[in-house]
Amino acid sequence: MTPSTPTLSVKDLRVGSPFNELLHGISFEIAAGERVGLIGESGSGKSLTATSVMGLLPETLMATGTINLNGIDADLLTASERRLNRLRGNTMAMVFQEPMTALNPLMRVGAQVAEIMMVHRTERGRRQARQRAVELLARVKLPNPAEAALAFPHQLSGGQRQRVMLAMALANDPQLLLCDEPTTALDVTVQAEVLKLIGDLVTDRGTALLLITHDIAVVAEVCQRVLVMYQGDIVEDGPVGRVLTAPQHPYTRKLIAASDLSSVDDRGRLHTMSMPVIATPPAAASSPRPSQADAAAAPILLPHRAAHQRLEQGGPPVIFNEVAGAGAIRVRGLSRQYRRRGGGLFAPAPIVHGLREVSFDVAEGQRFGIVGESGSGKSTLMRILCALDQPTSGAVDVLGQSIGGASERQLRDFRSQVQIVFQDPMGSLDPRMKVRDIVAEPLHHVGRAEAQARVEAQLAAVGLDADVMHRHPHQFSGGQRQRISIARALITRPRVLVADEAVSALDVSVRAQVLNLLADLVDEYQLTLVFVSHDLGVIRHLCDTVAVISDGRIVECGPTASVYDRPLHPYTRQLVSATPSMDELARRVIA
Template sequence: MTVPTLSVNDLRVASPFADLLHGISFDISAGERVGLIGESGSGKSLTATSVMGLLPETLTATGTIRLNGVDADLLTAPERRLNQLRGTTMAMVFQEPMTALNPLMRVGTQVAEIMTVHHTETGRRQARQRAVELLALVKLPNPAEAALAFPHQLSGGQRQRVMLAMAMANDPLLLLCDEPTTALDVTVQAEVLKLIGNLVTERGTALLLITHDIAVVAEVCQRVLVMYRGEIVEDGPVGRVLTAPQHPYTQKLIAASDLSSVDDRGRLHTMSMPVVGRPPAAVSAPRQIHTDAAAAVIRPPHRAVHQRLEPGDPPVIFNEVTGAPAISVRDLSRQYRRRGGGLFATAPIVHGLRDVSFDVAEGQRFGIVGESGSGKSTLMRILCALDQPTTGTVDVLGQPIAGASERHLRDFRSQVQIVFQDPMGSLDPRMKVRDIVAEPLRNVNRAEALARVEAQLNAVGLDADVMNRHPHQFSGGQRQRISIARALITRPRVLVADEAVSALDVSVRAQVLNLLADLVDEYQLTLVFVSHDLGVIRHLCDTVAVISDGRIVECGPTADVYDSPLHPYTRQLVSATPSMHELARRVAP
């Protein structure tokens, strides 16, 4: 039998207060691609940091971790020995490259440093040349120019490619990737996953890919380990685990990952029982198709334009509605001046939005989908009066918001609320939950405010005892529920969600999407949902607008746009979106 590249045996990790890993064991052979999946807190990242010897000093670890050709146990090896192994024999790609890269160093210098520190290149000049070759190997456009850029001058996908070039610089035996594509758009994710698979296959590198998304594992890996509460509960070939999972947790995880699979009430499958305080069953009825007479009472009939739009074509009013729309946008453009360049150079103009026109009907679920930099967030900020257009008009609930006074905007913001992508960044860490949720209320005495906060928290599935806690004491999904409660406390008519579930585990994502669908129906909200995830938009929204390079290139009923895309950009997005059914068919044993 061949000796595995990585052998983990009876690994146990504990804090002073609790056991975190409960004796996990697994091997990875040379050239084998293994996925490690599970929810946040299951122990995935702890496993990776244990292998790399990066556990915090407050944690204790027992068991053995061995690398082929290394005579030391990685759990007990001295720091000097581990420093020799990191970057040469084993390497790691982290989830957020912006925090892993040095913001003050050019990326080419950082790639070259990996080789000069470990003396795998004879000199600095040779290392810089090799760095450019590595940037070309990871398919970075114009690698010689990219080597001179600083991290903030590259996109998220480009920064992740730089991290991959650094990890593969010294041909490691083992590559660990911790959620390497979570923050990336679907097309960039597909490119990075393909690149990782090709690199480790060509070099015979053992891969441990950590993620909460089983679709990502199915794209790259041959074998999958399923982790739950510090234990590996299932281990097997990807095809078998994806199509015939044995453990109940794996079955629920796969069901929650499939956004096309719903129960008889039209709700996504979740990992747990329905939360306390969920709206009553009548509110949770499955969403009707738009032509249904009952739905037409809430969502007035409208004409959704499903057509292809090319640059240079005359402006089109997309999704023009009959009657007074909740949101009406006409000829909207937003331009910025990019800073930088020489002292006397004219700052170039960046077109964030170009001649955008569309309507959103009262009570409609309107999705806006596109990649990073397409103009989604710029449009969202203008709709919420957080930014002003360069040209064009925006009317929300019959009120023009361009140039409106602050007094009018205060009234406007009680009717239009927003839920942001990162709840930790949008919640004041110094405030208690009761004060965070009550903050938008005006002219309300404290007793009434607390009663309304308690009722609103109950509506989003949180008990009253959370009111006296701070944001850092909650999970990501719970923090997003708090953000939703704060947004709905003023009883708004329009809710804008900006990537509201992109940072959540698949099971928590399903819970929050079910919650949003329930609350939109209960409060008869007009929903504008901004996302790069086509699966989320397809499940939640009845109409979708596809935006690229600041223009809406396609718009219409969600099923029509997804099933029969007209624009090449839409077809590219649809083809890059992982489908659980397609993945199951492809990897089936």
């Protein structure tokens, strides 16, 4: 491979259907060992570009132009399927966004890594391929690689499955590696590890990298050059440092502004891509959001450092954020244990501790954030607060009602007062129902005319027109579906709103819109908000108080600004350091 010949050359690539053109003649090159990022919102054409290179476009789409891979004498757009099959997984490889759908659930992961080498005959036999698979799993830093090779995909965490995908992609030393949103659904600490791993591996092997993402912070961690894509066109191309600090195109400037959760306007709202933004509701103006300083000065909080010292000294369970008098939520000594299958014929099933002696209070009208990695206990705590699960021990009172042991009949009124917004709106909205029926579903004993009027008003409150009522969920974007979920949650006029990773799967621009909307609605409806996330940056922007949870325990709690700026627990410091900061990234790429 000569230095003058790029590993990948794309010229005048156009992709479209008979009715619409989706890519409008894009061109770019990637040299050997070069790390290039491709950023843009959903629908901009990023994944279409990758699938065009891999020859995986659906039959309903047509592509023109040329795509050349160094050392291959055929245009990949016109190459036969047989030729492409020899190249995929060997000369070029791809890491997909969701490893659980890309991995075979019926095969052990070691066998899947070995299969790549067996198909392309890069190892002499099955035994050698299996041994090489274990070596590759060790190379991507999977704990206990020999044991991990015997596991099925569902027995691994999201970050571990993504490492398996990376091992498969690099098994045959490809010239070109394409990564399509490889870290979108990962925790910040796991994301940082996977990004460093990708950067190190492609640097060691001299592999050309095309990293596709909607988050410029991810590109800044790994890439040397960035391509900015907007509505099927590449609108900017340049070194990461220059694009990050001095973007030329207006779209790039808006994308960077929307990525920065510390940058707000004079009303405390995040910058968004679409203009104009939804106006602040009148009630929100009369009930301004308390500042971080006000929250820190409030007398309801247990002193931050004192609470941490009590936890370290092994004293009795700490009651974080103790409220004088009746609060919205009161949790004391909460524990939840599960029994995992597979204990053996005579051995008892092992016990998994989801929550361990958790105690805290949430005051009326407070914005309470719960942050931690996957498996830390966040979702278990959320399910118990919403009466979707029962604690093993301890007491939970929400709005004065005890949750432990309550029957469904006793919880009927509770469910109208406590509502939840889930991470994946497509999974929580019935695909067979129209929006009108989805939003009206929680309304009981309400006439059709009144329900129709309330649905129209609620959709307007979340920034959707009345004509969306007659459409189905699949006809909307991810951000619009999340707005529908919020409308459904607020239709009963709840007092407590629980949001479980409500923005983690959204583009940065849509994320800013939804966070602004949530802040406005919490003020307008005077809600108590419990926001669960693995992203401390999102929590810092939206919440006045945060509890950091690790291994089923709350290890730190206090005013968000205090916990973020002066973390006391090592786990909190790890979370804070793994959360990308636009200013820090800009200084790093310039240096």
